[in-house]
Amino acid sequence: MDFLTALINGLSSGGTYAIIALGYTMVYGIAKMLNFAHGDIIMIGGCVMYSVLSAKGNPLLAILAAVVFCVVLGVTIEKLAYKPLRGAASLAVLITAISMSYLLQSVAQIYLKSGTPALSALRLEGSVNIGSFRIDYSTILTLAVTIVVMVALSLFVKYSKTGRAMVAVSEDRDAALLMGINTNFIITITFAIGSALAAIAGYLMLCKAPILTNTLGSMPGIKAFAAAVIGGIGSIPGAMLGGILLGVVESISYSIPVLAPFTEAVEFSILIIILLVRPSGILGKMRREKV
Amino acid sequence: MSERLLEVTDLEVYYGVINALKGISFHVDKGEIVSLIGANGAGKTTTLHTITGLIRPKNGSIIYKGVDIRRTPAHKIVSMGMVHVPEGRRIFQNLTVYENLMMGAYSQKDKNKISENMEYVFKQFPRLEERRRQLAGTLSGGEQQMLAMGRALLADPELIVLDEPSMGLSPLLVSEIFDIVKTFREAGKTVLLVEQNAKKAMSISDRVYVLETGSITTEGKAAELIHDERIKKAYLGE
Protein backbone atom coordinates (compact mmCIF):
# COMPACT_ATOMS: atom_id res chain seq x y z
CA MET A 1 0.00 0.00 0.00
CA ASP A 2 1.55 3.30 -0.89
CA PHE A 3 1.70 6.27 1.40
CA LEU A 4 -0.99 8.34 -0.29
CA THR A 5 -3.51 5.51 -0.11
CA ALA A 6 -2.67 5.01 3.56
CA LEU A 7 -3.13 8.71 4.16
CA ILE A 8 -6.53 8.84 2.48
CA ASN A 9 -7.73 5.72 4.29
CA GLY A 10 -6.44 7.25 7.51
CA LEU A 11 -8.33 10.48 6.92
CA SER A 12 -11.44 8.43 6.37
CA SER A 13 -11.20 6.18 9.44
CA GLY A 14 -10.05 9.27 11.35
CA GLY A 15 -13.27 10.94 10.25
CA THR A 16 -15.25 8.12 11.86
CA TYR A 17 -13.22 8.48 15.07
CA ALA A 18 -13.79 12.22 14.96
CA ILE A 19 -17.55 11.80 14.63
CA ILE A 20 -17.58 9.49 17.66
CA ALA A 21 -15.11 11.67 19.57
CA LEU A 22 -17.46 14.64 19.13
CA GLY A 23 -20.03 12.80 21.24
CA TYR A 24 -17.52 12.18 24.03
CA THR A 25 -16.17 15.69 24.02
CA MET A 26 -19.50 17.51 23.87
CA VAL A 27 -20.95 15.46 26.72
CA TYR A 28 -17.76 15.94 28.72
CA GLY A 29 -17.71 19.69 28.08
CA ILE A 30 -21.36 20.30 28.83
CA ALA A 31 -22.45 17.62 31.30
CA LYS A 32 -18.95 17.28 32.80
CA MET A 33 -19.00 13.49 32.64
CA LEU A 34 -17.32 10.69 30.71
CA ASN A 35 -20.08 8.79 28.97
CA PHE A 36 -18.46 5.39 28.73
CA ALA A 37 -21.58 3.95 27.16
CA HIS A 38 -21.16 6.23 24.13
CA GLY A 39 -19.41 3.54 22.04
CA ASP A 40 -22.20 1.11 22.76
CA ILE A 41 -24.76 3.51 21.32
CA ILE A 42 -22.99 2.88 18.00
CA MET A 43 -23.56 -0.84 18.43
CA ILE A 44 -27.21 -0.39 19.40
CA GLY A 45 -27.60 1.66 16.21
CA GLY A 46 -26.19 -1.35 14.38
CA CYS A 47 -28.80 -3.61 16.00
CA VAL A 48 -31.57 -1.24 14.90
CA MET A 49 -30.25 -1.28 11.34
CA TYR A 50 -30.12 -5.07 11.51
CA SER A 51 -33.71 -5.36 12.66
CA VAL A 52 -34.99 -2.94 10.01
CA LEU A 53 -33.08 -4.81 7.29
CA SER A 54 -34.36 -8.16 8.62
CA ALA A 55 -37.89 -6.80 8.25
CA LYS A 56 -37.06 -6.09 4.59
CA GLY A 57 -36.62 -2.39 5.14
CA ASN A 58 -34.25 -0.58 2.80
CA PRO A 59 -30.82 0.64 3.99
CA LEU A 60 -31.82 4.30 4.06
CA LEU A 61 -34.77 3.52 6.31
CA ALA A 62 -32.47 1.42 8.49
CA ILE A 63 -30.03 4.30 8.94
CA LEU A 64 -32.83 6.74 9.68
CA ALA A 65 -34.38 4.39 12.23
CA ALA A 66 -31.00 3.89 13.89
CA VAL A 67 -30.47 7.65 14.23
CA VAL A 68 -33.91 8.19 15.73
CA PHE A 69 -33.62 5.22 18.06
CA CYS A 70 -30.16 6.23 19.27
CA VAL A 71 -31.30 9.80 19.95
CA VAL A 72 -34.19 8.54 22.06
CA LEU A 73 -31.95 6.00 23.79
CA GLY A 74 -29.17 8.52 24.53
CA VAL A 75 -31.61 11.06 25.95
CA THR A 76 -33.39 8.39 28.00
CA ILE A 77 -30.13 7.06 29.45
CA GLU A 78 -29.19 10.58 30.45
CA LYS A 79 -32.58 11.20 32.10
CA LEU A 80 -32.77 7.88 33.95
CA ALA A 81 -29.17 7.09 34.81
CA TYR A 82 -27.08 10.25 34.76
CA LYS A 83 -29.36 13.13 35.68
CA PRO A 84 -30.13 11.79 39.17
CA LEU A 85 -26.37 11.80 39.78
CA ARG A 86 -25.81 15.41 38.80
CA GLY A 87 -23.66 16.91 41.50
CA ALA A 88 -22.63 13.47 42.79
CA ALA A 89 -18.99 12.38 43.00
CA SER A 90 -17.50 11.92 39.53
CA LEU A 91 -16.48 8.36 40.40
CA ALA A 92 -20.14 7.44 41.00
CA VAL A 93 -21.05 8.87 37.60
CA LEU A 94 -18.18 7.06 35.90
CA ILE A 95 -19.14 3.71 37.39
CA THR A 96 -22.75 4.26 36.36
CA ALA A 97 -21.62 4.95 32.79
CA ILE A 98 -19.44 1.83 32.72
CA SER A 99 -22.37 -0.23 34.03
CA MET A 100 -24.57 1.28 31.34
CA SER A 101 -22.03 0.19 28.75
CA TYR A 102 -22.19 -3.45 29.93
CA LEU A 103 -25.96 -3.29 30.22
CA LEU A 104 -26.26 -2.24 26.56
CA GLN A 105 -23.82 -4.94 25.46
CA SER A 106 -25.71 -7.60 27.40
CA VAL A 107 -29.08 -6.55 26.03
CA ALA A 108 -27.60 -6.66 22.51
CA GLN A 109 -26.13 -10.08 23.18
CA ILE A 110 -29.58 -11.37 24.07
CA TYR A 111 -31.09 -9.71 21.02
CA LEU A 112 -28.42 -11.07 18.67
CA LYS A 113 -28.61 -14.48 20.38
CA SER A 114 -24.82 -14.26 20.64
CA GLY A 115 -24.66 -14.32 16.84
CA THR A 116 -22.67 -12.03 14.55
CA PRO A 117 -24.98 -11.28 11.62
CA ALA A 118 -23.70 -9.77 8.41
CA LEU A 119 -25.55 -6.65 7.28
CA SER A 120 -24.57 -7.10 3.65
CA ALA A 121 -27.25 -4.70 2.45
CA LEU A 122 -25.30 -1.86 4.09
CA ARG A 123 -22.08 -2.74 2.36
CA LEU A 124 -20.87 -0.11 -0.05
CA GLU A 125 -18.80 -1.83 -2.70
CA GLY A 126 -16.75 -0.49 -5.55
CA SER A 127 -14.06 2.10 -5.93
CA VAL A 128 -12.81 4.82 -8.19
CA ASN A 129 -9.51 4.30 -9.95
CA ILE A 130 -7.30 7.19 -10.90
CA GLY A 131 -4.44 5.58 -12.76
CA SER A 132 -2.97 3.02 -10.40
CA PHE A 133 -4.56 4.81 -7.50
CA ARG A 134 -7.72 3.34 -5.94
CA ILE A 135 -10.17 4.82 -3.45
CA ASP A 136 -13.17 2.87 -2.16
CA TYR A 137 -16.60 4.48 -2.36
CA SER A 138 -17.00 3.84 1.35
CA THR A 139 -13.88 5.94 2.00
CA ILE A 140 -15.20 8.77 -0.13
CA LEU A 141 -18.58 8.58 1.59
CA THR A 142 -16.96 8.66 5.02
CA LEU A 143 -14.84 11.67 4.11
CA ALA A 144 -17.88 13.49 2.75
CA VAL A 145 -20.02 12.73 5.81
CA THR A 146 -17.18 13.79 8.11
CA ILE A 147 -16.84 17.12 6.37
CA VAL A 148 -20.60 17.74 6.43
CA VAL A 149 -20.83 16.83 10.13
CA MET A 150 -17.90 19.04 11.09
CA VAL A 151 -19.09 22.05 9.14
CA ALA A 152 -22.70 21.69 10.28
CA LEU A 153 -21.76 21.26 13.94
CA SER A 154 -19.33 24.17 13.89
CA LEU A 155 -21.93 26.46 12.34
CA PHE A 156 -24.55 25.25 14.82
CA VAL A 157 -22.34 25.94 17.82
CA LYS A 158 -21.13 29.28 16.52
CA TYR A 159 -24.34 30.78 15.21
CA SER A 160 -27.41 29.16 16.73
CA LYS A 161 -28.83 30.33 20.02
CA THR A 162 -28.76 26.78 21.39
CA GLY A 163 -25.15 26.38 20.22
CA ARG A 164 -24.11 29.56 22.04
CA ALA A 165 -25.92 28.31 25.12
CA MET A 166 -23.91 25.07 24.88
CA VAL A 167 -20.68 27.06 24.98
CA ALA A 168 -21.97 29.02 27.98
CA VAL A 169 -23.04 25.89 29.87
CA SER A 170 -19.71 24.20 29.19
CA GLU A 171 -17.87 27.20 30.55
CA ASP A 172 -19.93 27.87 33.68
CA ARG A 173 -23.17 25.99 34.33
CA ASP A 174 -24.41 28.18 37.19
CA ALA A 175 -23.66 31.38 35.34
CA ALA A 176 -25.55 29.95 32.35
CA LEU A 177 -28.54 29.23 34.60
CA LEU A 178 -28.43 32.85 35.75
CA MET A 179 -28.71 33.91 32.10
CA GLY A 180 -32.02 32.08 31.94
CA ILE A 181 -30.56 29.09 30.09
CA ASN A 182 -32.34 25.84 30.84
CA THR A 183 -29.16 23.85 31.41
CA ASN A 184 -31.02 20.52 31.66
CA PHE A 185 -32.45 21.10 28.21
CA ILE A 186 -29.00 21.94 26.83
CA ILE A 187 -27.61 18.71 28.31
CA THR A 188 -30.48 16.77 26.70
CA ILE A 189 -29.72 18.35 23.32
CA THR A 190 -26.06 17.46 23.73
CA PHE A 191 -26.85 13.81 24.38
CA ALA A 192 -29.23 13.83 21.41
CA ILE A 193 -26.59 15.21 19.04
CA GLY A 194 -23.89 12.87 20.37
CA SER A 195 -26.14 9.82 19.97
CA ALA A 196 -27.23 10.79 16.46
CA LEU A 197 -23.56 11.11 15.50
CA ALA A 198 -22.87 7.70 17.07
CA ALA A 199 -25.55 6.12 14.88
CA ILE A 200 -24.07 7.77 11.79
CA ALA A 201 -20.59 6.57 12.75
CA GLY A 202 -22.05 3.08 13.18
CA TYR A 203 -23.31 3.13 9.61
CA LEU A 204 -19.93 4.37 8.32
CA MET A 205 -18.24 1.45 10.08
CA LEU A 206 -20.75 -1.10 8.83
CA CYS A 207 -20.60 0.09 5.22
CA LYS A 208 -16.93 -0.96 5.21
CA ALA A 209 -17.15 -4.10 7.35
CA PRO A 210 -20.76 -5.15 7.78
CA ILE A 211 -20.40 -7.61 10.65
CA LEU A 212 -22.45 -6.79 13.73
CA THR A 213 -21.34 -7.93 17.18
CA ASN A 214 -22.38 -6.73 20.60
CA THR A 215 -18.93 -5.20 21.06
CA LEU A 216 -18.94 -3.37 17.73
CA GLY A 217 -18.60 -0.01 19.48
CA SER A 218 -16.03 -0.93 22.12
CA MET A 219 -12.70 -0.46 20.38
CA PRO A 220 -13.80 2.46 18.17
CA GLY A 221 -15.31 3.98 21.33
CA ILE A 222 -12.06 3.70 23.25
CA LYS A 223 -10.05 5.03 20.32
CA ALA A 224 -12.42 7.91 19.80
CA PHE A 225 -12.21 8.70 23.50
CA ALA A 226 -8.41 8.70 23.16
CA ALA A 227 -8.82 10.99 20.16
CA ALA A 228 -10.98 13.37 22.19
CA VAL A 229 -8.33 13.46 24.91
CA ILE A 230 -5.54 13.98 22.37
CA GLY A 231 -7.39 16.92 20.87
CA GLY A 232 -8.32 18.31 24.29
CA ILE A 233 -11.42 16.87 25.91
CA GLY A 234 -14.26 19.38 25.91
CA SER A 235 -13.03 21.03 22.72
CA ILE A 236 -15.05 20.44 19.54
CA PRO A 237 -12.25 21.34 17.10
CA GLY A 238 -9.98 19.25 19.33
CA ALA A 239 -12.13 16.15 18.87
CA MET A 240 -12.09 16.67 15.11
CA LEU A 241 -8.34 17.11 15.02
CA GLY A 242 -7.66 14.27 17.47
CA GLY A 243 -9.88 11.86 15.52
CA ILE A 244 -8.26 12.63 12.18
CA LEU A 245 -4.78 12.48 13.69
CA LEU A 246 -5.42 9.11 15.30
CA GLY A 247 -6.91 7.69 12.10
CA VAL A 248 -3.95 8.83 10.01
CA VAL A 249 -1.40 7.49 12.51
CA GLU A 250 -3.29 4.19 12.62
CA SER A 251 -3.45 3.84 8.86
CA ILE A 252 0.15 4.82 8.20
CA SER A 253 1.44 2.59 10.97
CA TYR A 254 -0.62 -0.23 9.52
CA SER A 255 0.92 0.31 6.08
CA ILE A 256 4.47 -0.09 7.39
CA PRO A 257 5.14 -3.84 7.71
CA VAL A 258 7.35 -3.66 10.83
CA LEU A 259 4.88 -1.48 12.67
CA ALA A 260 1.67 -3.11 11.45
CA PRO A 261 1.32 -5.69 14.25
CA PHE A 262 1.85 -2.96 16.85
CA THR A 263 -0.55 -0.41 15.38
CA GLU A 264 -2.67 -0.10 18.48
CA ALA A 265 0.41 0.26 20.66
CA VAL A 266 1.57 3.06 18.36
CA GLU A 267 -1.82 4.81 18.63
CA PHE A 268 -1.99 4.72 22.39
CA SER A 269 1.67 5.75 22.63
CA ILE A 270 0.70 8.91 20.76
CA LEU A 271 -1.93 9.52 23.43
CA ILE A 272 0.61 9.09 26.23
CA ILE A 273 3.21 11.29 24.54
CA ILE A 274 0.73 14.07 23.90
CA LEU A 275 -0.55 13.92 27.46
CA LEU A 276 3.03 14.14 28.76
CA VAL A 277 3.80 17.18 26.63
CA ARG A 278 0.41 18.87 26.89
CA PRO A 279 -1.77 17.40 29.64
CA SER A 280 -4.82 19.30 28.45
CA GLY A 281 -4.55 17.97 24.89
CA ILE A 282 -3.62 19.78 21.69
CA LEU A 283 -6.44 22.31 21.66
CA GLY A 284 -7.58 21.89 25.26
CA LYS A 285 -7.75 24.89 27.51
CA MET A 286 -5.49 24.89 30.50
CA ARG A 287 -8.13 25.14 33.19
CA ARG A 288 -7.83 27.94 35.64
CA GLU A 289 -8.96 26.64 38.98
CA LYS A 290 -11.87 28.59 40.34
CA VAL A 291 -11.51 29.78 43.90
CA MET B 1 -47.79 53.39 48.74
CA SER B 2 -44.81 51.15 48.16
CA GLU B 3 -45.21 47.94 46.25
CA ARG B 4 -43.61 44.80 47.64
CA LEU B 5 -41.37 43.18 45.03
CA LEU B 6 -39.61 40.53 47.09
CA GLU B 7 -40.59 39.12 50.45
CA VAL B 8 -38.38 36.53 52.11
CA THR B 9 -39.65 34.91 55.31
CA ASP B 10 -37.85 32.61 57.77
CA LEU B 11 -35.38 31.37 55.20
CA GLU B 12 -33.28 28.43 56.37
CA VAL B 13 -30.49 26.97 54.26
CA TYR B 14 -28.18 24.08 54.98
CA TYR B 15 -25.04 22.82 53.25
CA GLY B 16 -25.16 19.24 54.47
CA VAL B 17 -25.14 19.70 58.22
CA ILE B 18 -23.86 23.29 58.10
CA ASN B 19 -26.65 25.72 58.87
CA ALA B 20 -25.72 28.68 56.65
CA LEU B 21 -28.97 30.68 57.04
CA LYS B 22 -30.86 30.42 60.31
CA GLY B 23 -34.29 31.73 59.40
CA ILE B 24 -33.80 35.18 57.91
CA SER B 25 -36.60 37.53 56.81
CA PHE B 26 -36.32 40.62 54.66
CA HIS B 27 -38.11 42.42 51.88
CA VAL B 28 -37.43 44.70 48.94
CA ASP B 29 -39.97 47.23 47.68
CA LYS B 30 -40.23 48.46 44.12
CA GLY B 31 -37.77 51.27 43.36
CA GLU B 32 -35.61 50.69 46.43
CA ILE B 33 -31.92 50.03 46.78
CA VAL B 34 -31.58 47.58 49.65
CA SER B 35 -28.22 46.41 50.99
CA LEU B 36 -27.33 43.24 52.75
CA ILE B 37 -24.04 43.76 54.54
CA GLY B 38 -21.95 41.45 56.65
CA ALA B 39 -18.53 39.94 57.14
CA ASN B 40 -17.01 37.23 55.00
CA GLY B 41 -18.87 33.97 55.57
CA ALA B 42 -21.98 35.60 57.05
CA GLY B 43 -24.23 34.01 54.44
CA LYS B 44 -24.74 36.84 51.95
CA THR B 45 -23.95 34.84 48.83
CA THR B 46 -26.01 31.93 50.14
CA THR B 47 -28.97 34.29 50.53
CA LEU B 48 -28.70 35.48 46.94
CA HIS B 49 -28.17 31.98 45.55
CA THR B 50 -31.30 30.84 47.35
CA ILE B 51 -33.58 33.61 46.13
CA THR B 52 -32.44 33.21 42.51
CA GLY B 53 -32.90 29.44 42.61
CA LEU B 54 -29.33 28.09 42.57
CA ILE B 55 -29.79 26.57 46.05
CA ARG B 56 -32.99 25.22 47.59
CA PRO B 57 -33.92 26.29 51.13
CA LYS B 58 -34.89 23.83 53.81
CA ASN B 59 -37.58 26.11 55.16
CA GLY B 60 -39.09 29.50 54.56
CA SER B 61 -40.79 31.26 51.70
CA ILE B 62 -39.61 33.47 48.86
CA ILE B 63 -42.39 35.54 47.32
CA TYR B 64 -41.45 37.50 44.22
CA LYS B 65 -44.14 39.71 42.67
CA GLY B 66 -46.72 37.76 44.65
CA VAL B 67 -45.55 34.36 43.38
CA ASP B 68 -43.90 31.73 45.55
CA ILE B 69 -40.63 30.98 43.70
CA ARG B 70 -39.17 28.60 46.27
CA ARG B 71 -39.36 25.71 43.82
CA THR B 72 -39.06 27.69 40.58
CA PRO B 73 -36.03 26.67 38.46
CA ALA B 74 -33.34 29.35 38.30
CA HIS B 75 -33.66 29.84 34.55
CA LYS B 76 -37.36 30.66 34.89
CA ILE B 77 -36.77 33.21 37.62
CA VAL B 78 -34.70 35.21 35.11
CA SER B 79 -37.63 35.64 32.75
CA MET B 80 -39.75 36.72 35.72
CA GLY B 81 -37.49 39.78 35.96
CA MET B 82 -35.12 38.94 38.80
CA VAL B 83 -31.55 38.85 37.54
CA HIS B 84 -28.49 37.96 39.57
CA VAL B 85 -24.98 39.33 38.95
CA PRO B 86 -22.91 36.70 40.75
CA GLU B 87 -19.93 37.12 43.01
CA GLY B 88 -16.69 37.00 41.06
CA ARG B 89 -18.55 38.24 37.91
CA ARG B 90 -18.61 34.79 36.24
CA ILE B 91 -18.49 36.18 32.73
CA PHE B 92 -17.95 33.73 29.87
CA GLN B 93 -14.22 34.13 29.25
CA ASN B 94 -14.16 32.40 25.87
CA LEU B 95 -16.99 34.43 24.41
CA THR B 96 -16.60 37.98 23.14
CA VAL B 97 -17.99 40.96 25.01
CA TYR B 98 -20.88 41.17 22.59
CA GLU B 99 -21.61 37.44 22.83
CA ASN B 100 -21.63 37.71 26.63
CA LEU B 101 -24.15 40.53 26.44
CA MET B 102 -26.30 38.50 24.08
CA MET B 103 -26.20 35.61 26.56
CA GLY B 104 -27.83 38.00 29.00
CA ALA B 105 -30.63 38.47 26.49
CA TYR B 106 -31.13 34.70 26.18
CA SER B 107 -34.61 34.70 27.68
CA GLN B 108 -35.71 37.83 25.80
CA LYS B 109 -37.97 37.30 22.81
CA ASP B 110 -38.50 40.88 21.69
CA LYS B 111 -35.72 41.88 19.26
CA ASN B 112 -36.49 45.60 19.52
CA LYS B 113 -36.28 45.44 23.27
CA ILE B 114 -32.91 43.67 23.02
CA SER B 115 -31.41 46.33 20.78
CA GLU B 116 -32.88 49.05 22.99
CA ASN B 117 -31.25 47.46 26.04
CA MET B 118 -27.99 46.95 24.14
CA GLU B 119 -27.96 50.63 23.26
CA TYR B 120 -28.60 51.53 26.89
CA VAL B 121 -25.76 49.28 28.08
CA PHE B 122 -23.33 50.74 25.55
CA LYS B 123 -24.36 54.25 26.65
CA GLN B 124 -23.76 53.32 30.29
CA PHE B 125 -20.53 51.44 29.56
CA PRO B 126 -18.84 52.97 26.50
CA ARG B 127 -15.78 50.82 27.19
CA LEU B 128 -17.79 47.70 26.49
CA GLU B 129 -18.78 49.03 23.09
CA GLU B 130 -15.14 49.74 22.22
CA ARG B 131 -14.24 46.19 23.20
CA ARG B 132 -17.30 44.43 21.84
CA ARG B 133 -15.31 42.02 19.67
CA GLN B 134 -12.70 41.28 22.32
CA LEU B 135 -12.73 38.01 24.27
CA ALA B 136 -14.20 38.72 27.68
CA GLY B 137 -11.37 36.90 29.44
CA THR B 138 -8.96 39.62 28.30
CA LEU B 139 -10.86 42.44 30.04
CA SER B 140 -9.60 44.06 33.24
CA GLY B 141 -11.40 43.36 36.54
CA GLY B 142 -13.37 46.59 36.39
CA GLU B 143 -14.40 46.00 32.80
CA GLN B 144 -15.44 42.46 33.65
CA GLN B 145 -17.68 43.78 36.41
CA MET B 146 -19.20 46.23 33.94
CA LEU B 147 -19.75 43.38 31.52
CA ALA B 148 -21.42 41.29 34.22
CA MET B 149 -23.75 44.18 35.02
CA GLY B 150 -24.37 44.96 31.37
CA ARG B 151 -25.18 41.32 30.72
CA ALA B 152 -27.74 41.42 33.51
CA LEU B 153 -29.30 44.59 32.05
CA LEU B 154 -29.86 42.77 28.77
CA ALA B 155 -32.18 40.40 30.59
CA ASP B 156 -34.39 43.47 31.08
CA PRO B 157 -34.58 43.03 34.87
CA GLU B 158 -37.01 44.55 37.28
CA LEU B 159 -34.96 43.49 40.29
CA ILE B 160 -31.17 43.36 39.96
CA VAL B 161 -29.38 41.30 42.56
CA LEU B 162 -25.69 42.22 42.88
CA ASP B 163 -23.15 40.15 44.81
CA GLU B 164 -20.12 42.22 45.85
CA PRO B 165 -19.73 44.23 42.65
CA SER B 166 -16.82 46.17 44.15
CA MET B 167 -14.78 43.12 45.09
CA GLY B 168 -11.12 43.38 44.10
CA LEU B 169 -11.44 46.75 42.39
CA SER B 170 -9.36 49.91 42.90
CA PRO B 171 -11.02 52.74 44.92
CA LEU B 172 -11.61 54.79 41.81
CA LEU B 173 -13.37 51.93 40.07
CA VAL B 174 -15.36 51.14 43.20
CA SER B 175 -16.84 54.64 43.10
CA GLU B 176 -17.58 54.25 39.42
CA ILE B 177 -19.39 50.94 40.02
CA PHE B 178 -21.50 52.42 42.83
CA ASP B 179 -22.39 55.40 40.64
CA ILE B 180 -23.63 52.95 38.04
CA VAL B 181 -25.72 51.10 40.61
CA LYS B 182 -27.39 54.42 41.43
CA THR B 183 -28.29 54.87 37.76
CA PHE B 184 -30.10 51.53 37.82
CA ARG B 185 -32.69 53.07 40.09
CA GLU B 186 -33.01 56.10 37.81
CA ALA B 187 -33.73 53.63 35.01
CA GLY B 188 -36.67 52.32 37.04
CA LYS B 189 -34.99 49.22 38.40
CA THR B 190 -34.92 47.88 41.93
CA VAL B 191 -31.64 46.78 43.48
CA LEU B 192 -30.69 44.22 46.11
CA LEU B 193 -27.03 44.76 46.87
CA VAL B 194 -24.66 42.55 48.82
CA GLU B 195 -21.44 44.21 49.92
CA GLN B 196 -18.53 43.97 52.26
CA ASN B 197 -17.83 47.61 51.55
CA ALA B 198 -20.53 48.67 54.01
CA LYS B 199 -19.79 52.36 53.91
CA LYS B 200 -20.23 52.68 50.17
CA ALA B 201 -23.22 50.39 50.15
CA MET B 202 -25.00 52.36 52.87
CA SER B 203 -24.27 55.64 51.11
CA ILE B 204 -26.39 54.66 48.12
CA SER B 205 -29.02 52.50 49.86
CA ASP B 206 -32.48 53.23 51.21
CA ARG B 207 -32.49 50.40 53.70
CA VAL B 208 -29.91 48.04 55.10
CA TYR B 209 -29.91 44.57 56.65
CA VAL B 210 -26.93 43.36 58.64
CA LEU B 211 -26.23 39.64 58.39
CA GLU B 212 -24.09 37.91 61.03
CA THR B 213 -23.37 34.16 60.83
CA GLY B 214 -26.65 33.31 59.18
CA SER B 215 -28.96 35.68 61.08
CA ILE B 216 -30.13 39.22 60.47
CA THR B 217 -29.08 41.16 63.55
CA THR B 218 -29.90 44.73 62.57
CA GLU B 219 -32.11 46.38 60.02
CA GLY B 220 -33.20 49.89 59.27
CA LYS B 221 -32.94 52.98 57.13
CA ALA B 222 -29.45 53.50 55.75
CA ALA B 223 -29.50 57.16 56.73
CA GLU B 224 -30.10 56.17 60.36
CA LEU B 225 -27.88 53.11 60.63
CA ILE B 226 -24.94 55.02 59.26
CA HIS B 227 -24.91 56.90 62.61
CA ASP B 228 -25.41 53.78 64.75
CA GLU B 229 -22.41 53.40 67.08
CA ARG B 230 -22.30 49.61 66.87
CA ILE B 231 -22.52 49.56 63.08
CA LYS B 232 -19.91 52.29 62.85
CA LYS B 233 -17.55 50.24 64.97
CA ALA B 234 -18.15 46.85 63.40
CA TYR B 235 -18.61 47.70 59.73
CA LEU B 236 -17.58 51.24 58.99
CA GLY B 237 -14.16 51.11 60.60
CA GLU B 238 -14.73 54.22 62.68
Ligand SMILES: Nc1ncnc2c1ncn2[C@@H]1O[C@H](COP(=O)(O)OP(=O)(O)O)[C@@H](O)[C@H]1O
Ligand atom coordinates in the same frame (compact mmCIF):
# COMPACT_ATOMS: atom_id res chain seq x y z
N1 LIG C 1 -20.90 25.07 48.84
C1 LIG C 1 -20.75 25.16 50.18
N2 LIG C 1 -20.60 24.04 50.92
C2 LIG C 1 -20.48 24.13 52.27
N3 LIG C 1 -20.49 25.27 52.95
C3 LIG C 1 -20.62 26.41 52.27
C4 LIG C 1 -20.77 26.42 50.85
N4 LIG C 1 -20.89 27.70 50.43
C5 LIG C 1 -20.83 28.45 51.55
N5 LIG C 1 -20.67 27.68 52.64
C6 LIG C 1 -20.59 28.16 54.03
O1 LIG C 1 -21.75 28.90 54.32
C7 LIG C 1 -21.42 30.06 55.05
C8 LIG C 1 -21.91 31.30 54.30
O2 LIG C 1 -21.14 31.46 53.12
P1 LIG C 1 -21.44 32.59 52.05
O3 LIG C 1 -22.89 32.63 51.80
O4 LIG C 1 -20.56 32.37 50.88
O5 LIG C 1 -20.99 33.90 52.83
P2 LIG C 1 -20.67 35.37 52.32
O6 LIG C 1 -21.14 35.51 50.94
O7 LIG C 1 -21.40 36.25 53.27
O8 LIG C 1 -19.19 35.56 52.44
C9 LIG C 1 -19.92 30.04 55.27
O9 LIG C 1 -19.69 29.50 56.56
C10 LIG C 1 -19.42 29.12 54.21
O10 LIG C 1 -18.28 28.44 54.65
Ligand SMILES: [Mg+2]
Ligand atom coordinates in the same frame (compact mmCIF):
# COMPACT_ATOMS: atom_id res chain seq x y z
MG1 LIG D 1 -20.07 36.02 49.27
